[in-house]
Amino acid sequence: MSNASIRVRLTIWYGSALVLIMILFTSALYLVMSRALQDQIDRSLEEAAKAAARSLEEHRFGPFLLLDDLAQAFPELALLDKFFQIFGPGGQVTLQSANILTQEIPLSQTALKAALVGQATFESVRFQEEIPIRLLSYPIRHGENLVNILRVGTSLRSVEEMLHRLIFVLLVASPLAVAASMLGVWFLAGRALRPVDAITLTAQRIAAGDLTQRIQTRSKDEIGRLASTFNDMIARLEASFRQIRQFSADASHELRTPLTIIKGETELALRKPRSPEMYREALESNLEEIDRMNRIVEELLFLSRADLGEIKVASDPVQLDSLIQEVQQQAIVLGQDRQVETTLGRVEPAQVLGDEWRLREMLLNLVDNAVKYSRHTGTVQLSLVRDGNMACLSVRDHGIGISPEEQGHIFDRFYRTDAARAHFQKGTGLGLSICKWIAEAHHGRIQVESILGQGSCFTILLPLLTSPAT
């Protein structure tokens, strides 16, 4: 049963319930109907008996009632298919109506005993084992004495026929009604479940790898809501799959470039005998590229571990003003080759909760970028101010700048601006993604302002540990 479709199950459940209801209903109908018919017969027998008794008393015919007189007094009796019998107090027939003259229906012992104590008795018998008859034995008393027993009877054949016809109608009509209803349920269930089939088909196509599929739905009912929930889920899946695909495509591209260089340089060096200087150059170039690949792999590993929540960030008080001064000292060395000077702007005391090592890494990364993208003999300025309950660390350069379109992407993994690709080949395109992750891991954020050709300013906002009043 659990393997059958909901449609089949619904139809079967509904059909079974309907069959049960039909059985109860038809039985009740039959019982009520037969009861009502019998009551009606009994009432008419009783009325006829009472009328006959009254007539007997009125005419004072005593026990010698003439059948014709009775028929004259009640002409409808003949029409009503009733017959009369009058028994003596001993139970012997003294008189009976013409329609049963040739036959005898003896008085039963039960009826006789009841008549002796003055009670009327209804009985159902089968005449000649065939014709059903309803009998009323009615005592006629004079004072305390039982004078006669009047019996009125009628055939139940018409009643029985009517009941038989009712049974026949019910037996034929009920299964038809059940069948028609089940057909209706089958159709309606199919209609109601059609969107579910559509969802299944779409889901199969999605399972086959086509995440662009969506379920067509207009209704707002339960299934419509299911379909739109499903669509939302697929949209999110599609987006994250696209991200993953983009990410792995970018990662493989970034790794292929150094591989191409290593392979090319090595093959070129091996084509013919070279001077020791040329071998040395090839090896040095290869070493640079191996270092670059190593850096990419390490940074990728960091980011994927960060995504999985495996990077632990300490939560100790960090004095940002002393951190920024240490970084400035290191930056002076970084800038020596290109004569880029790193200065300190305004530095306010500020303490945050976090991981000093990671914060230093983030700041150094930004300063390193600022020095690299600065012009020869340019300046980089570091500053730290408090703004409300946030500490604002800024790294400002006067270098090549970032165009507004590119500003939206620089924190994306592997994204490198055209200028960065052209001017600075050693980047991995992951540094700023790591900075962003570190800032966010400290419940802060990183933002950039930049004008192309005039320079950039990266600002990290971190929640302060102590209140600004100190």
Added chain:
Amino acid sequence: MRILIVEDEPKVASFIRRALEEENYAVDVSPDGNQGFDLAREVNYDLIILDLMLPGQPGLGVLKALRTAKVKSPVLILTARSEVDQRVKGLDAGADDYLTKPFAIEELLARTRALLRRAGGDPTGVLQVDDLVLNPVTHEVTRGGRRLELTAKEYALLEYFLRNAGRVLTRSMISEHVWDIDFDTFTNVIDVYIRYLRNKIDREHEPSLIHTVRGSGYMLKANT
């Protein structure tokens, strides 16, 4: 034969340039899509090696613009993306061949020879006029079975002549296809190299193959 490399990774461009120069091709490099497009329109390159990810203008855009501008030089695409649709898009945009990074140097050189050969309409690969034979794969040059030792420039010059046998080649055509962008056209270097080449191919006993066309330039053709 003169080749343009449009590639933004300087180290990639550098080893490709050195490999091609070892094969006696004249090579120019452009690190940027827009600059590459300008160069390719200006100079009638025998082959353009085009990277797809470029600053300025992406490689596919450069390629489409070149084909729109009726530049017919064969184009070999270099791509780090190995997806089929990238390659299909490149070929449909007018590229003649593609290579996926990282690639083998020898394969790049073989594809270069194949593209140059196809452009010359000669599928065999060996260049021959009369009894002068040049094999671009082995760089072997023979005249009447006798092996000739040529310098790189002489070889490049002869290859260009052989690929254009029977056609008059002006000095500016020769400088465009045999020398790279740093070459100064106003010197008589071309005439000097033609003389070197003649000394090696056309000896006294043999009919000379390189002819001077007065007022225009030079022509290599078989004597009939």
